[in-house]
Amino acid sequence: DQQVKQNSPSLSVQEGRISILNCDYTNSMFDYFLWYKKYPAEGPTFLISISSIKDKNEDGRFTVFLNKSAKHLSLHIVPSQPGDSAVYFCAARAAGNKLTFGGGTRVLVKP
Amino acid sequence: EAGVAQSPRYKIIEKRQSVAFWCNPISGHATLYWYQQILGQGPKLLIQFQNNGVVDDSQLPKDRFSAERLKGVDSTLKIQPAKLEDSAVYLCASSLDPYSGDTQYFGPGTRLTVL
Numbered sequence: 001d002q003q004v005k006q007n008s009p010s011l012s013v014q015e016g017r018i019s020i021l022n023c024d025y026t027n028s029m030f031d032y033f034l035w036y037k038k039y040p041a042e043g044p045t046f047l048i049s050i051s052s053i054k055d056k057n058e059d060g061r062f063t064v065f066l067n068k069s070a071k072h073l074s075l076h077i078v079p080s081q082p083g084d085s086a087v088y089f090c091a092a093r094a095a096g097n098k099l100t101f102g103g104g105t106r107v108l109v110k111p
Numbered sequence: 112e113a114g115v116a117q118s119p120r121y122k123i124i125e126k127r128q129s130v131a132f133w134c135n136p137i138s139g140h141a142t143l144y145w146y147q148q149i150l151g152q153g154p155k156l157l158i159q160f161q162n163n164g165v166v167d168d169s170q171l172p173k174d175r176f177s178a179e180r181l182k183g184v185d186s187t188l189k190i191q192p193a194k195l196e197d198s199a200v201y202l203c204a205s206s207l208d209p210y211s212g213d214t215q216y217f218g219p220g221t222r223l224t225v226l
Contacts, residue, residue: 004153006153009151036217041219042219042220043115043202043204043217043218043219043220044154044202044217045217046214046215046216049214089153089154091153096159096166096167097142097159097206097213097215098156098159098167099154099156099215100156101153101154101155102153103151103152103153104151104152104153
């Protein structure tokens with residue numbers, strides 16, 4: 001029972017262009033959604049989040065959009081940089097700060 | 112500020128052996144989490160501690176996995192006996208307070224290979 005799904009396992013984008021990562025969820029009780037970034041041999045690091053009562057949150061080059069009716073969120077990275085090459089995990093939060101993660105999307109930004 | 116520390120970073124064992132992982136959370140963080148990340152998947156919560164009490168261990172395979180957090184600081188996760196399917200990265204995370212929804216900060220993980 002995968003409550004959080006990232007259907008694209010990988011994404012390749014040219015430097016300077018937009019990267020769009022998608023995530024779908026099934027549980028309406030999630031109250032917060034987060035994106036984590038992970039480099040090889042390191043733990044995931046928090047990137048950006050959005051409350052379930054909002055539809056957009058922006059932080060520099062990163063914007064997260066939430067469509068509650070579709071149970072879908074996306075992360076936009078503009079412009080993409082080679083240092084953004086990493087695995088990105090979507091996570092959804094339930095009561096007690098419990099996180100459920102998607103399977104991840106590997107992003108490769110080509111110079 | 113020091114981050115979450117974990118050791119060892121890598122461990123290779125034979126099936127049916129025992130193994131233990133150690134985690135030191137960020138100072139002052141009351142909540143500690145252990146996750147299992149199998150290759151190609153996202154992290155899956157195994158157990159959550161609030162100080163030295165267990166908040167949620169519903170996904171911990173209790174026949175072989177155990178965890179403790181003595182004195183509400185460091186934590187140890189043990190597997191006994193290990194199976195091939197336990198090969199994964201074991202991540203420890205900590206946060207200030209689970210009820211305010213504070214960000215979880217992750218350690219670098221321990222990569223376990225069971226042969």
